Amino acid sequence: MNRQKDRSSALNPWLGLTGALLIQLCLGATYAWSTFVKNLQTECAVDPVTSQWVFAVRTAAFALFMIPMGQWLPRFGLRAVAGTCGLLFALGHMLPFLLPPSPAVLISTMGLMIGLGMSGGYLAALRVCATVIPERKGLMIGLAVAAFAMGAVAASHLGMALLANQWPVLSGFALLGAIYGAVLLGSALLLPGPAAPPSTTTPSAQPASAQTSELSRELKSTARTCFLAKLATNFGGLMVIGNMVPIATTLGHTPEVGITGIAAFSFGNAIGRIFWGGWFDRSGPLTIVWSLAAMAVSLIGLAAFGVAPFLFPVFTFGVGFCFGAAFVLHASLLTQIFGPAVLQHTYPWVFTAHGLAAILGAPTGAWLIALSGGITAPLAIAAGASLLGMIAFWHRLRSNSSFGAPAQPSLLPPAPRLQPASN
Template sequence: MAISTTNTEAKTSNQSNVRLWTLLGTILTQFALGSVYTWSLFNAPLAKQLDQPVSQVAFSFGILSLSLAVASSLSSKLQAKFGVRKVTIGAALLMGATLMAISHVTHLWALYLTAGLLLGFADGTGYLMTLSNCVKFFPERKGLASAYAIGAYGLGSLGFKYINLYFLTNDNLNMTFEVWGALVTTMVIIGALMMTDAPQVETQQQSQNTSKDMTLNDAVKTKQFWVLSIIFLTICMSGLYVIGVAKDIGESYVHLSVAAAASAVAIIAIANLSGRLVLGILSDKISRIKVVSIAVIVCLAGVLALRFMSLNEMSFYFAVACVAFSFGGTITVFPSLVSDFFGLNNLTQNYGVIYLGFGIGSLIGSIIASLFGGFSAVFGVMLMLLVVSLVLCITVKAPVQNQSQDQLMTAA
């Protein structure tokens, strides 16, 4: 009996160590992967190097976002075949090589291929797979695990902003990309070596009617899957559009000075990180769909202010902070929400498809603005989608099991 107890304690201790090392490795990896959100620093230097308009160069980030989302949806298949460690190392090598290649491009199409397609694919392959793998280790604290991992992703954009800005200011474009690529590759490989593939989670039922561990084929047949997809797309569209053009909104829409408008970037970074931490932790205490409802309401308040208020500097900061807070919180809570609805074991596959809304949402705002003439039209579409999403949040319930199947299984 004593030997059995000792073995059990040793096994538990080893599992705790594996969980901790995987969490730390995921945080390090996510921090490095989040560096892609410093891309706006490079638009002007690359535009000068390529002799192209900044708007044409900036479009590469839209391609990156879409490629990131597509790669995220495919990463589960790579993990199933090669394991989280090997796939993450592969993503690190591709990301580092791509960053080093970007500074040598001489044509716009080459920039779209490297900075858009390849960089987005490398980042997306590592992002969702390592996040989902980490969350599976903490079924009792899914929100907190997501908050740590995705919070690190957000912090990465802030940390690498200063690193990249330092080298851009004190060195040249080539050196900046080379240092960025070397740092990211090293950090992600170290993080990968700390990770272990999460074991299959025992299927448990939170209630008599809650369905668990649906495959992607089963999940897409439920109305709940598409409801969550609409909500996620709406928040991503709102957040990515406002975050991406906040400085322009401040200058041309609110008529602030260049310095005052630029300060919105710092406000957004703080609000985004706060949303990830606050709503992520809250999601372990109350229903996650209620937390997403809160995020939608906060975003709605921000967009209402942008659309209908006579904005000054402070009200503008309030509005963009609301949108960024909502976006950060939603991105953090959604993986756990999807696992609540469709199970942990197939989280990467199920959330991967929903996550396509991130890439699609990143383009919709810009398309609406170009077709219908500016910020007001986009804010109007956002408002309509947010109202619809709020109604969906209030009414959606987790999928229910097929009772006849339950009875057959019991009889067997």
């Protein structure tokens, strides 16, 4: 009996990690949105800007709802939050097929509902990777965010197969929703159980408002700096991935080349998250400056040379590669300075830059492409935003030579540890 218990305990972390990776793989399908945009516009009679507002609202909800999810995970447990959010994610894909299609229905279901479902599942999966096997935290988080990035590759090819076989776009979404729902609910059951309630005498039991009031000026300043840098990076990345197929067709390519661009972006996104994290360990905050410069170069290259079919995936890979930096570097910087507890209490606020970038990036790109009939204007604006972010961050580094050094003591109490469930 003891041998069976030991074997169960040994398997629990790997079951949890399997569930976390499957959750991330499903949620990453959101970046395949542009695969369906043209068919959605034709079949549901929505204009290009409205179709991008669906993507923008989804991404904004994903970012904003991470803030309350950080508080709900310890309270309700990983399984309950991930399972409920997985159901919302699935329903957001299926309800437009059952309801009369309209901009309001699409934005509220495929936008708001899916974004809400993403926030809880994403945070639950990251929490598993950070706590179940602490001695492999970096590797496990790297695998999780890479799985999220690769989810778009699978979803884009599956979506193209459905559309090529004359599936109506809303029927295709409904089928994908059923698949996602089954995988997400099953994966949620593999996650660890809830942690024991925190003691009322520990600092972690203080109200969130009390913890926020204890943040130092340096933490607030660093969080603002990371917010602006993340906004500058994500603005261009979300503009490109949200309009990938329209960008390809505007350049004279076929939609299939756009799908190749989505795959290249996703591969770059996955590889970039691992690469930039490793470089940060060696170079520190200066890595953020280089990532912003590389994003500007990739966007300019896509505008100038993307008309060549063999260069289009090269530069979309570059944009995705730099886009992935924003999901690793700012969290790494905050953790290096203030300790890992900052990821639960402060990083979700920094992550709202991702939502703001979605609201500004994808619809702006769609509007400018429709207005100008080309891609030069939107990509030039995105490259300019990256360069401004690079200059601002470089100025912060030059004005504070000790920027990035660990703060002592950490300003936040340790985040509650989630324990693996016993079978």
